[in-house]
Amino acid sequence: MKDWRAIAKGNGIEIPAKDLSRIAAVLDALEADFRPSVKDLCPELEPAVIFQADEEVE
Amino acid sequence: MTISQAAQSLRAHRLSAVELTASAIERIERLEPTLSAFITITAERALESARRADAELAAGRDRGPLHGIPIAVKDLFYTRGIATTAGSPLFEKFVPSFDATVVDRLEAAGAVMMGKLNLHELAYGITSANPHFGPVRNPWNPERSPGGSSGGSGAAVAAHMVYAAMGTDTGGSIRIPAAFCGTVGLKPTYGRVSRRGVLPLAFSLDHMGPLTRSVRDAAYVLNAIAGHDRSDDTSSRHPVVDFVPDDGCSISGLRVGFPENFYFEALDPDVESSVRGALARAESLGARITPVRVPDIAAHNAVGRIILLAEASALMEPHLHQRNHFGADVLALFDQGLLLPASDYINAQRVRRQMQREFRKIWSEVDCLITPTTPNTAPRVGDLTVSVGGRTEEVRMVTTRLVRAMNVLGLPALAMPCGLSAHGLPISLQIIGPAFEEATILRVGAALEDSGVSIPPCPIG
Numbered sequence: 001m002k003d004w005r006a007i008a009k010g011n012g013i014e015i016p017a018k019d020l021s022r023i024a025a026v027l028d029a030l031e032a033d034f035r036p037s038v039k040d041l042c043p044e045l046e047p048a049v050i051f052q053a054d055e056e057v058e
Numbered sequence: 059m060t061i062s063q064a065a066q067s068l069r070a071h072r073l074s075a076v077e078l079t080a081s082a083i084e085r086i087e088r089l090e091p092t093l094s095a096f097i098t099i100t101a102e103r104a105l106e107s108a109r110r111a112d113a114e115l116a117a118g119r120d121r122g123p124l125h126g127i128p129i130a131v132k133d134l135f136y137t138r139g140i141a142t143t144a145g146s147p148l149f150e151k152f153v154p155s156f157d158a159t160v161v162d163r164l165e166a167a168g169a170v171m172m173g174k175l176n177l178h179e180l181a182y183g184i185t186s187a188n189p190h191f192g193p194v195r196n197p198w199n200p201e202r203s204p205g206g207s208s209g210g211s212g213a214a215v216a217a218h219m220v221y222a223a224m225g226t227d228t229g230g231s232i233r234i235p236a237a238f239c240g241t242v243g244l245k246p247t248y249g250r251v252s253r254r255g256v257l258p259l260a261f262s263l264d265h266m267g268p269l270t271r272s273v274r275d276a277a278y279v280l281n282a283i284a285g286h287d288r289s290d291d292t293s294s295r296h297p298v299v300d301f302v303p304d305d306g307c308s309i310s311g312l313r314v315g316f317p318e319n320f321y322f323e324a325l326d327p328d329v330e331s332s333v334r335g336a337l338a339r340a341e342s343l344g345a346r347i348t349p350v351r352v353p354d355i356a357a358h359n360a361v362g363r364i365i366l367l368a369e370a371s372a373l374m375e376p377h378l379h380q381r382n383h384f385g386a387d388v389l390a391l392f393d394q395g396l397l398l399p400a401s402d403y404i405n406a407q408r409v410r411r412q413m414q415r416e417f418r419k420i421w422s423e424v425d426c427l428i429t430p431t432t433p434n435t436a437p438r439v440g441d442l443t444v445s446v447g448g449r450t451e452e453v454r455m456v457t458t459r460l461v462r463a464m465n466v467l468g469l470p471a472l473a474m475p476c477g478l479s480a481h482g483l484p485i486s487l488q489i490i491g492p493a494f495e496e497a498t499i500l501r502v503g504a505a506l507e508d509s510g511v512s513i514p515p516c517p518i519g
Contacts, residue, residue, distance in 0.1 A: 007397055015393050019130030023394050033360035037409045
């Protein structure tokens with residue numbers, strides 16, 4: 001489990017303590033669901049985001 | 059009356075566009091105090107458009123099936139000179155200087171715009187219990203949620219305030235309100251419909267599509283709005299076809315996939331029996347029902363949530379210091395997104411590509427999949443948890459369980475009503491197809507609808 005309070009503080013993100021405690025468990029559960037998908041990614045797999053150097057300009 | 063029936067009546071001079079519009083205004087004024095489906099009603103402007111539509115038809119200028127038909131759009135679509143609030147006080151005074159491409163195309167097709175529809179705040183949630191503009195209510199039972207985020211769109215179509223409404227779908231936000239309100243809802247392929255001029259929630263997951271009273275009506279709207287838009291980087295040049303299924307269209311021999319895993323687990327029993335009934339109907343129409351195993355959809359959902367949280371928080375980051383401008387549920391999601399590391403977002407987009415490749419293999423076995431749209435029927439307004447199939451879970455997690463993965467994959471998905479629960483609430487099935495195969499899923503939907511897979515009209519007023 002990550003220390004979300006420390007992450008927020010370290011990144012200068014201002015989230016009130018009561019709001020942080022409400023979302024910490026949700027984020028922990030999401031991390032647990034997500035992490036197994038990442039562990040075997042091969043290096044040549046590129047992200048599914050778009051950047052085109054020849055972007056059309058109106 | 060559907061769009062095609064109204065269009066026939068207009069051309070047979072049994073009705074005028076002004077009469078259709080006046081009738082819609084009367085219905086909106088009567089039902090709006092109960093439903094809160096609209097944020098802005100543009101009655102005068104609509105009557106003016108209707109008069110123009112009638113004059114054009116009389117002069118022999120026919121713009122097609124949407125000509126003179128009353129419609130409305132979610133208040134996320136930019137409308138020139140009309141406030142576009144996104145259901146948030148942040149945008150309460152925002153008046154765009156241009157129309158969204160979708161709005162442009164609908165108006166070019168002759169549709170009569172009735173106004174801007176209520177939604178979950180910033181389209182970031184599935185209840186449409188908007189704390190700033192009032193909670194949208196379900197026309198089937200105002201004590202129930204209409205779903206969201208396009209809740210006003212679902213309510214307005216189900217209550218026959220308009221013939222069609224535009225929604226957006228980032229994690230199920232067209233299909234969920236369609237399911238809970240008993241309408242058809244179409245999420246086209248990512249890139250099929252322009253995103254220009256629609257306030258984003260998550261750039262790489264947002265889809266625009268119609269909610270309608272019938273499957274063919276959804277196809278008429280898609281015909282009007284589909285196609286490449288050079289001002290949207292993600293807009294596809296894939297060829298646009300006529301999406302409207304023929305009368306008496308056949309699905310004989312079509313391979314309809316029935317997922318053996320995930321999609322039929324932990325369902326409301328009424329939902330399960332209705333969707334299985336529709337599958338049996340498809341088989342009786344000659345479709346080959348083919349059991350298939352789908353990849354890990356729970357993992358797809360986790361990837362979708364990471365991408366959504368990160369993109370949405372990046373978008374709204376400049377406003378997040380104004381914490382009192384956000385509802386508590388929405389603010390909690392934005393806070394979560396701020397705490398995710400950039401590496402999680404990038405890796406989620408990498409996993410997404412891998413998932414896209416794996417899922418593509420299914421299309422060598424089947425032509426489409428049929429699943430339930432939601433495991434549950436409309437929850438009570440204000441309920442935070444729901445028990446379905448022996449499990450008690452957060453309403454949001456249950457309701458998005460079967461729809462979110464198709465935003466990750468960008469695949470077209472059609473929600474259509476297929477029964478009523480013991481409580482008299484709509485049940486919906488979802489037809490999923492390969493990328494850019496909207497014509498196939500609409501054909502399957504129309505064939506089912508023609509064969510009697512449908513529900514009675516909503517009984518409200």
